[in-house]
Every structure is written in structure tokens, then in C-alpha cells.
Amino acid sequence: MERVNRVALIGTGFVGSSYAFALLNQGVADELVMIDLNKDKSEGDAMDLNHGVPFAPGSKKIWFGDYQDCKDADLVVITAGANQKPGETRLDLVEKNSNIFKEIVTAVMNSGFDGIFLVATNPVDILTYMTWKFSGLPSHRVIGSGTILDTARLRYLLSDYFDVDARNIHAYIMGEHGDSELPVWSHANIGGRSVFDRIHDRPDQYKVEDLDDIFVNVRDAAYHIIQRKGATYYGIAMGLVRLTKAILHNENSILTVSAYLEGEYGEEDLYIGVPAIVNRTGIREVLHLNLDNEEKENFKKSAAVLRETMDPLVDKFFENK
Ligand SMILES: NC(=O)C1=CN([C@@H]2O[C@H](COP(=O)(O)OP(=O)(O)OC[C@H]3O[C@@H](n4cnc5c(N)ncnc54)[C@H](O)[C@@H]3O)[C@@H](O)[C@H]2O)C=CC1
Numbered sequence: 158m159e160r161v162n163r164v165a166l167i168g169t170g171f172v173g174s175s176y177a178f179a180l181l182n183q184g185v186a187d188e189l190v191m192i193d194l195n196k197d198k199s200e201g202d203a204m205d206l207n208h209g210v211p212f213a214p215g216s217k218k219i220w221f222g223d224y225q226d227c228k229d230a231d232l233v234v235i236t237a238g239a240n241q242k243p244g245e246t247r248l249d250l251v252e253k254n255s256n257i258f259k260e261i262v263t264a265v266m267n268s269g270f271d272g273i274f275l276v277a278t279n280p281v282d283i284l285t286y287m288t289w290k291f292s293g294l295p296s297h298r299v300i301g302s303g304t305i306l307d308t309a310r311l312r313y314l315l316s317d318y319f320d321v322d323a324r325n326i327h328a329y330i331m332g333e334h335g336d337s338e339l340p341v342w343s344h345a346n347i348g349g350r351s352v353f354d355r356i357h358d359r360p361d362q363y364k365v366e367d368l369d370d371i372f373v374n375v376r377d378a379a380y381h382i383i384q385r386k387g388a389t390y391y392g393i394a395m396g397l398v399r400l401t402k403a404i405l406h407n408e409n410s411i412l413t414v415s416a417y418l419e420g421e422y423g424e425e426d427l428y429i430g431v432p433a434i435v436n437r438t439g440i441r442e443v444l445h446l447n448l449d450n451e452e453k454e455n456f457k458k459s460a461a462v463l464r465e466t467m468d469p470l471v472d473k474f475f476e477n478k
């Protein structure tokens with residue numbers, strides 16, 4: 158009999174409950190346990206989702222639980238914590254959410270959990286690092302959603318601009334999931350033809366300068382959505398399901414995640430958004446792209462932004478105890 162796989166979801170707010178809904182619809186996991194400080198919310202969500210089980214692919218078990226249920230989980234997904242208010246940056250959330258993560262990750266590890274962590278809470282690169290440190294797990298088993306959403310936004314906007322299926326657009330956003338992220342135009346292609354060649358093919362239709370506007374729209378998308386409806390959740394929820402599938406189904410898929418660097422791209426001891434091969438072991442390998450000089454410089458700057466915010470917290474939680 159095939160082994161049942163279990164996902165434990167911690168944080169059933171906008172992002173968490175959207176993830177649970179997408180996970181159920183896509184039939185990715187056999188079991189889903191939902192945990193939140195707000196017990197009524199996660200219990201209500203579990204009840205509500207169970208009423209969708211007859212319409213879902215395969216038989217699924219969903220329940221409202223507690224940290225003990227993480228013991229047998231293959232994957233713990235964390236979407237708990239504060240979100241941005243209009244005008245706030247992701248980095249503004251760091252202190253508050255690091256304190257929450259200390260509590261959560263300690264409780265998960267105390268259950269005897271020995272699986273993979275997937276983190277989405279912001280600032281995601283720094284909280285993924287915190288999760289790695291609090292958990293003591295090997296770094297390849299702690300993954301952040303990184304720039305998976307930004308990359309999806311870029312592919313969608315390029316698909317709209319060039320009028321080509323988003324699945325045939327291959328392009329990455331790397332760096333911080335936040336204001337210092339960068340587009341990797343040197344490797345962006347449409348079905349194998351570089352975006353620059355595609356623009357060159359149709360000078361009457363496309364302009365290189367338009368790529369700058371597309372990137373700014375990607376980078377600032379969260380602000381635009383939060384201004385309108387207070388939070389973003391459907392895009393990231395689907396990105397997290399994509400990652401869950403790559404992990405539980407051992408897909409060896411290349412996705413832009415927050416991965417621990419040990420010298421790749423000239424950086425070390427840092428979680429940051431890079432393309433990586435993801436499978437049942439977690440992050441199998443960070444993919445090394447030959448960035449052009451401007452991209453290398455921007456990646457370095459983005460890493461520096463993360464370090465500036467992270468270093469005092471690492472001192473607070475791990476060095477000066
Ligand atoms: N990585 C990404 O691309 C994205 C990340 N986010 C981030 O996801 C996080 C969650 O956002 P939302 O779902 O909109 O927030 P939300 O406020 O709707 O949900 C957060 C949930 O966390 C729970 N929570 C808080 N402290 C807890 C604790 N100690 N233990 C267990 N549960 C706890 C709350 O009760 C609440 O249900 C935010 O940090 C947000 O910035 C949001 C969108 C995209």
C-alpha cells in the first residue's frame with residue numbers, strides 16, 4: 158500500500174485557508190491538519206473544507222489539530238503571522254514575525270517532526286533562515302516560497318504583453334521577495350527565443366523599455382493589491398501548492414524558492430530567492446545561472462538588504478542569548 162502523505166498547515170488566515178482550498182482542489186496531499194492560534198477559525202475552516210471532500214479528486218482527510226499532529230507530517234507549511242498593512246514593507250514585519258516563529262518552530266520540533274518546512278510568512282527570506290536556525294534541520298529541508306510568486310507575476314505579465322501562453326514563458330525573478338528583487342532578463346525566453354530577440358522580431362509591436370514597466374508592476378504588485386483589498390492570497394496559495402506537489406511527488410522541478418546559499422552566486426549563510434531543483438528531499442540543488450554584470454550587482458545589493466535587516470535579529474536570537 159502506498160504511504161499516506163500528511164501536510165500540517167500552521168496559520169489559517171487569508172493565505173493559509175486559500176492554500177488549503179487549492180490543495181484540496183488539486184488533490185495533492187492525502188491528509189491536511191490545520192493549526193492556528195485562532196482555534197475557531199481553523200476548526201471552522203476544517204469543517205467547511207470537509208464539506209468539499211465529496212467533490213475533490215481522491216479521498217482526503219482534513220482536520221483541525223494541534224502541534225502533536227506535526228509528528229507524522231511530511232511537510233509543515235507556515236503561513237502564520239502578521240501581514241502588511243497598506244504602506245508597510247515586508248521587512249517591517251520582521252521582529253513581530255520572528256518572535257511568532259520562535260514559538261511555532263519550537264512547538265513543531267517538540268512534536269518529534271522530522272520532515273520538510275515550507276515557509277511563506279513575510280519577510281519570507283529572513284523567516285526561512287529563522288526557521289532553519291530554530292529547527293536545527295539540514296538547510297535543504299527548510300524552504301521559503303522566495304520569489305515563486307514574483308516569477309509567476311512576471312510570467313503572467315510577459316504572457317499578456319507578448320500574447321503567448323504563460324506556460325511557454327521562461328523567466329525568473331531572483332533575490333529578496335521584496336523591494337530589492339531583480340528580473341533576470343539575460344535568461345528570459347519565449348519558447349526558447351530570448352525576449353530581446355522577440356522584441357527585435359516585431360519592432361512595430363514591442364519595445365525593450367516596456368520590460369522596465371513590466372518589472373516595476375511585478376515588484377509593486379503586492380502594494381497595488383493590498384491597497385485595493387487588504388491582502389494578497391490566491392497567487393501565493395497556488396504557488397505553495399505547486400511547491401507542495403514538487404516536494405511530495407518528488408518532481409525535481411525547477412522553481413524559484415528561498416534557498417540557503419553556501420557560496421552560490423557569491424553569497425553564503427543566507428536564504429534568498431534563486432532557481433532550485435525541488436524534490437522529496439527538499440532543495441536538491443541550487444541552479445547556477447550565468448548572470449550578466451548588472452544582474453550580479455543587483456543580486457549582491459539584494460543580499461545586502463536582507464543581511465542588514467537580518468543580522469541584528471540573528472544576534473538577538475542566536476548570538477547574545
Ligand atoms: N511569501 C509570499 O509570497 C506571501 C506572503 N504573505 C505573508 O503571509 C503571512 C500571512 O498573511 P495572511 O494570511 O494575509 O495573514 P492573516 O492575518 O490573514 O493570517 C495569519 C494567521 O496567523 C495566525 N497566527 C498568528 N500568530 C500565530 C501563532 N503564534 N501561532 C499560530 N497561528 C498564528 C493568525 O491567527 C491568523 O489566522 C503574512 O506574513 C504575509 O505577509 C502573503 C502573501 C504572499
Ligand SMILES: CC(=O)C(=O)O
Binds near residue numbers: 241279389
Ligand atoms: C504580500 C506579498 O508578499 C506578495 O503578495 O507578494
